[in-house]
Amino acid sequence: MKSLLSLNKYFYKYRWKLLAGLLFVAISVIFGILPAELVRESFNIVEDAIAAYRENPDFDYSDLRNQLILYGVIIIGSSLLKGLFMFFMRQTIIVVSRHIEYDMKNEIYDQYQKLSLAFYKRNRTGDLMNRISEDVSRVRMYVGPAIMYTMNVGMTLLLIIPIMIYWSPRLSLYVLAPLPLLATSIYYVSRKINVKSEQVQRQLSAISSFVQETFSGIRVLKAYVREEKSLQEFNEEANHYFDRNKELFRINALFFPLMILLIGLSTILTVYIGGQETIAGKIETGVIAQFIIYVNMLTWPVASIGWVTSLVQRAAASQERINEFLRVEPEIKNPSEEELAFKGGIHFKEVSFTYPDTGIKAIDKLSFKLEPGKSLAIVGRTGSGKSTVANLIGRLYDVDEGELLIDGQDIRKVNLDVLRQNIGYVPQEAFLFSNSIGANIAFGRDGASEEEIIAAAKNAHVHDNIMDFPDGYQTKVGERGVTLSGGQKQRVSIARAIIKAPPLLIFDDCLSAVDTETEEAILSNLKKLIDQSTSLIISHRVSSVKNADHILVLENGRVIEEGNHDTLMQEGGYYQEMYEQQLLELEKGS
Numbered sequence: 299m300k301s302l303l304s305l306n307k308y309f310y311k312y313r314w315k316l317l318a319g320l321l322f323v324a325i326s327v328i329f330g331i332l333p334a335e336l337v338r339e340s341f342n343i344v345e346d347a348i349a350a351y352r353e354n355p356d357f358d359y360s361d362l363r364n365q366l367i368l369y370g371v372i373i374i375g376s377s378l379l380k381g382l383f384m385f386f387m388r389q390t391i392i393v394v395s396r397h398i399e400y401d402m403k404n405e406i407y408d409q410y411q412k413l414s415l416a417f418y419k420r421n422r423t424g425d426l427m428n429r430i431s432e433d434v435s436r437v438r439m440y441v442g443p444a445i446m447y448t449m450n451v452g453m454t455l456l457l458i459i460p461i462m463i464y465w466s467p468r469l470s471l472y473v474l475a476p477l478p479l480l481a482t483s484i485y486y487v488s489r490k491i492n493v494k495s496e497q498v499q500r501q502l503s504a505i506s507s508f509v510q511e512t513f514s515g516i517r518v519l520k521a522y523v524r525e526e527k528s529l530q531e532f533n534e535e536a537n538h539y540f541d542r543n544k545e546l547f548r549i550n551a552l553f554f555p556l557m558i559l560l561i562g563l564s565t566i567l568t569v570y571i572g573g574q575e576t577i578a579g580k581i582e583t584g585v586i587a588q589f590i591i592y593v594n595m596l597t598w599p600v601a602s603i604g605w606v607t608s609l610v611q612r613a614a615a616s617q618e619r620i621n622e623f624l625r626v627e628p629e630i631k632n633p634s635e636e637e638l639a640f641k642g643g644i645h646f647k648e649v650s651f652t653y654p655d656t657g658i659k660a661i662d663k664l665s666f667k668l669e670p671g672k673s674l675a676i677v678g679r680t681g682s683g684k685s686t687v688a689n690l691i692g693r694l695y696d697v698d699e700g701e702l703l704i705d706g707q708d709i710r711k712v713n714l715d716v717l718r719q720n721i722g723y724v725p726q727e728a729f730l731f732s733n734s735i736g737a738n739i740a741f742g743r744d745g746a747s748e749e750e751i752i753a754a755a756k757n758a759h760v761h762d763n764i765m766d767f768p769d770g771y772q773t774k775v776g777e778r779g780v781t782l783s784g785g786q787k788q789r790v791s792i793a794r795a796i797i798k799a800p801p802l803l804i805f806d807d808c809l810s811a812v813d814t815e816t817e818e819a820i821l822s823n824l825k826k827l828i829d830q831s832t833s834l835i836i837s838h839r840v841s842s843v844k845n846a847d848h849i850l851v852l853e854n855g856r857v858i859e860e861g862n863h864d865t866l867m868q869e870g871g872y873y874q875e876m877y878e879q880q881l882l883e884l885e886k887g888s
């Protein structure tokens with residue numbers, strides 16, 4: 299329950315609206331009580347009229363009729379007003395809960411954005427999504443319906459019980475006695491319903507994940523003719539879902555009969571005990587009718603105590619899960635807001651780095667220097683730590699040992715936003731957002747003009763491909779849009795980086811899906827940009843790196859060879875072997 303205390307800041311923010319909600323609850327309850335009073339009065343005046351008729355058969359009914367019509371009009375009027383104030387009550391309290399839900403989602407999303415890459419590696423995407431959707435919805439049920447029903451039940455009990463005791467303490471005792479039983483049984487039934495609906499929900503997630511994976515991998519599925527098998531697996535999951543739902547509906551079916559039974563019990567007691575009291579002359583007949591209305595008014599709020607308790611328990615568990623993520627301190631924080639003239643000098647001094655989640659030592663006492671304006675290339679076998687070097691320069695992870703200096707300053711002291719703004723990074727796996735191609739390129743820099751987008755696309759050698767699409771730069775990519783080839787995606791991703799014209803360019807094996815000719819063309823287009831900036835080129839191909847000022851050959855996170863193309867070729871090591879092998883493949887291909 300303590301976890302819910304963190305919501306107090308929101309209650310404080312919307313305190314006036316909540317207070318207005320409380321006022322509307324009270325008014326609507328008062329308009330609910332008024333008809334009961336009038337019904338009692340009506341019974342009494344009718345009873346008096348019957349007695350008067352017995353004494354005098356010429357009794358004039360017109361007064362009675364007028365009075366009953368007046369009561370009827372007042373009863374209808376108060377019911378309308380009760381409805382109106384209930385509408386206001388929902389409009390304030392439920393709308394506040396939606397505001398709080400909105401604020402919470404923003405708070406969680408903001409926190410997600412601050413968290414580092416390692417956090418995303420540790421947690422599954424489904425879990426992150428659940429906390430911002432499912433868990434927030436459950437908490438909203440607490441800030442909305444639970445608070446509203448609690449106010450309602452509190453007000454109803456506070457206003458009705460004294461009136462009931464005033465009219466007949468004995469009858470009140472008998473009528474109210476079954477209500478705690480009602481609240482407790484509803485609590486147990488709702489708890490069971492919640493447990494079952496969670497199982498249904500979990501099974502639904504399992505089905506969704508299964509279907510999503512099947513659709514994403516549909517090409518592989520069809521190629522291996524696994525449709526039949528996939529259908530069988532789907533059927534199994536769907537059967538589980540069906541069984542879980544059956545169990546849920548069995549319990550759900552118990553809910554209303556249980557309520558009706560307990561209301562019936564209270565009504566029978568009212569009539570029975572009320573009858574005894576009337577015969578004994580202790581109460582008027584009208585009080586019985588009044589109490590029956592009260593019983594009906596009290597049942598739902600009292601039943602809601604049980605329901606609300608289970609809502610609060612669920613909300614507390616969800617809020618705890620949300621707080622768990624909100625409490626996570628980002629491992630990588632911006633240490634300073636200080637502006638700096640970024641030049642792009644990089645110095646690795648005996649740097650070691652182990653990935654925290656896998657324990658794999660990707661970089662081992664690595665040292666190298668990249669002077670501003672120069673180009674450095676890194677080659678090496680797969681898994682040798684090349685991309686990790688790029689990750690460390692972008693400070694997606696912090697180094698474990700040694701020092702990484704940016705323009706002579708420890709990277710952990712450099713303004714993180716400035717650092718990242720000055721890097722044009724093209725990752726190994728091109729990622730495009732579900733948006734137009736133009737917007738994907740412009741993502742690199744706010745306010746990029748159309749000419750700049752086209753110029754970047756031309757330099758990345760993708761302009762002609764884009765113009766071949768019917769909608770040109772407006773062509774949508776991603777789901778429901780066109781599917782770009784691997785090479786086209788890589789080039790759009792290059793255009794996105796170069797539109798920034800960044801002082802430091804990092805190309806992480808981003809030309810692997812284009813042929814050598816296109817690669818040559820892109821590299822010659824980019825020559826001017828590469829010459830102007832500091833650049834780090836990671837590649838498997840000698841053709842991409844041979845013009846770099848300095849080349850490092852990595853193995854197991856260490857440098858095994860270094861120099862420029864000519865010196866490395868003379869050394870006769872891994873680099874020369876790689877060069878010759880690639881030359882041979884090229885000759886074989888042509």
Ligand SMILES: Nc1ncnc2c1ncn2[C@@H]1O[C@H](COP(=O)(O)OP(=O)(O)OP(=O)(O)O)[C@@H](O)[C@H]1O
Nearest residue numbers: 653655656658660679680681682683684685686687
């Ligand atoms: N995010 C990560 N979490 C845990 N381990 C990782 C992560 N990324 C890479 N590794 C591991 O670190 C080692 C170095 O990986 P890295 O991606 O730097 O290699 P690479 O030289 O770029 O390989 P490739 O040429 O195949 O892209 C590998 O053993 C890899 O399994």
